[in-house]
Amino acid sequence: TARIVVIANQKGGVGKTTTSINFAASLAILEHMVLLVDLDPQGHSTTGLGFEKPNDQAGAYALLTGTPAEALVLNTEIATLQIIPAGKDLARLEFSDLTDESQLYNLKNALNQIKENYDYIVIDSPPALGTMTLNAFTAADELIVPMPCEFLAMDGLVELVDTLNAVQKQSNPSLQLGGILLTMAEERTNLGSAVANEVRKSFPGKVFKTSIPRNIRLAEAPSHGKPIAFYDLKSKGAQAYIYFTKEWLRRKKNE
Amino acid sequence: TARIVVIANQKGGVGKTTTSINFAASLAILEHMVLLVDLDPQGHSTTGLGFEKPNDQAGAYALLTGTPAEALVLNTEIATLQIIPAGKDLARLEFSDLTDESQLYNLKNALNQIKENYDYIVIDSPPALGTMTLNAFTAADELIVPMPCEFLAMDGLVELVDTLNAVQKQSNPSLQLGGILLTMAEERTNLGSAVANEVRKSFPGKVFKTSIPRNIRLAEAPSHGKPIAFYDLKSKGAQAYIYFTKEWLRRKKNE
Numbered sequence A, B: 001t002a003r004i005v006v007i008a009n010q011k012g013g014v015g016k017t018t019t020s021i022n023f024a025a026s027l028a029i030l031e032h033m034v035l036l037v038d039l040d041p042q043g044h045s046t047t048g049l050g051f052e053k054p055n056d057q058a059g060a061y062a063l064l065t066g067t068p069a070e071a072l073v074l075n076t077e078i079a080t081l082q083i084i085p086a087g088k089d090l091a092r093l094e095f096s097d098l099t100d101e102s103q104l105y106n107l108k109n110a111l112n113q114i115k116e117n118y119d120y121i122v123i124d125s126p127p128a129l130g131t132m133t134l135n136a137f138t139a140a141d142e143l144i145v146p147m148p149c150e151f152l153a154m155d156g157l158v159e160l161v162d163t164l165n166a167v168q169k170q171s172n173p174s175l176q177l178g179g180i181l182l183t184m185a186e187e188r189t190n191l192g193s194a195v196a197n198e199v200r201k202s203f204p205g206k207v208f209k210t211s212i213p214r215n216i217r218l219a220e221a222p223s224h225g226k227p228i229a230f231y232d233l234k235s236k237g238a239q240a241y242i243y244f245t246k247e248w249l250r251r252k253k254n255e
């Protein structure tokens, strides 16, 4: 049955979508069966792979409101990668009253029907700790946190970990912190290496050895609707995501 | 009475906070009386100026729930700049039922009491088109949209403009698009100049001539709790925000 991984960080623009697309694509290229679920009303995993954003009759909105998952899955160019896209209607499902726990299990229940069809399910989340992200935390086995080596991005880690702990106590005891992935890494700057060291100290053993360098090809690939490996395989960005994926798979084997 | 400017873009990590802090600080340095309102539960305008994030008894949460604004304003190092900070409690005020218009006027009503005390009020908003951002749109005279020259950031502009139009029809007919500020600009890359040209074509006359270059000092300044002008006045980042502020003031004079 599939291992479900949520890519999350409430800080905006840290590389959640870029990581979701390229981690899912790299797993698929390494011949695992993968489903990418876009849970962000911005729908950037959707457009980043060249899909139209759905209305409320399809995609993630339909998934969370009871349409069987199997009817919502779309094929991509990669035989072993499928996607459930997202559109702006998804924002209508954000509830402010987060104490109403019943709303937090919609995704978990929906994915239970199709978990058998995949090795891995990767979930892209919006820049907030609201209903979509909490649904993803409740459904997932593991959380991966993309983080640029910047001060403001580090500020939110405490709250993200508090949310992880709260979900473990409430709705999903088996959710684990898979690790922190340093993105847009420019460790050669003082700020970059200072932040990287701070994060490695605060989360010993939890920062992936592979970091993703800043690489313009990663920012270009979504405009072509392709994962980086299909846009420019030789680029530093593509190679970094493949290394990261292999490091992640090795860690899973050793656990 | 103060002109109220909201800095918004639902795309994450585009420079909303960096622009809010440094535009407000530059206006204050040019001897205008300025209030910066942090309306993002992440509280990054708050920490970026060296303040603690408040609980629900102070700051923006208290402002939106009825405490008089004058009691919530804090002084900064700059005599002509004051701030109303934000903390995570603010997220409790995000309502999913956005058709309930009564919730959209809380900020406008709260700021009406203190507008006379300032020349400009600058509002930082979260990466979403939810209740906080709609409150800011309802209270504001003008919207400034920070935008990096990246494909995914361009994708959200249509929805942002749709929201602007909806607010103009519903809760604030006088809200104008002040302009688009190109941030983290690396126009020497093909992607950068392609996106910049596309945006200038789609929004004729609305893209500010000054763009903010990518400059590591801008990412360092918040870790020192200071606006860039007080951290490194000679840096490209500080100079760009002062040029931008002067361009904006000239535009206001000529309108």
Ligand SMILES: Nc1ncnc2c1ncn2[C@@H]1O[C@H](COP(=O)(O)OP(=O)(O)OP(=O)(O)O)[C@@H](O)[C@H]1O
Pocket: A011, A012, A013, A014, A015, A016, A017, A018, A019, A040, A042, A044, A125, A126, A127, A183, A184, A185, A212, A213, A214, A215, A216, A217, A218, A219, A220, A222, A237, B010, B011, B012, B013, B127, B150, B151, B152, B153
């Ligand atoms: N390693 C990288 N090098 C260069 N550009 C990158 C890199 N990673 C991401 N980007 C670009 O930076 C921007 C932000 O990345 P992305 O959209 O993936 O972040 P996000 O966390 O998903 O944002 P949001 O919070 O809006 O969902 C995008 O334009 C993306 O193309």
Ligand SMILES: Nc1ncnc2c1ncn2[C@@H]1O[C@H](COP(=O)(O)OP(=O)(O)OP(=O)(O)O)[C@@H](O)[C@H]1O
Pocket: A010, A011, A012, A013, A127, A150, A151, A152, A153, B011, B012, B013, B014, B015, B016, B017, B018, B019, B040, B042, B044, B125, B126, B127, B183, B184, B185, B212, B213, B214, B215, B216, B217, B218, B219, B220, B222, B237
């Ligand atoms: N011109 C620039 N040059 C270099 N770094 C920048 C620049 N502008 C912003 N940054 C850095 O990029 C990151 C994103 O900027 P910022 O936090 O201001 O964006 P935001 O839109 O407010 O993000 P969010 O969507 O999370 O509120 C921050 O770490 C900031 O320090």
Ligand SMILES: [Mg+2]
Pocket: A016, A017, A018, A040, A044, A125, A126
């Ligand atoms: Mg994203």
Ligand SMILES: [Mg+2]
Pocket: B016, B017, B018, B040, B044, B125, B126
């Ligand atoms: Mg911000």
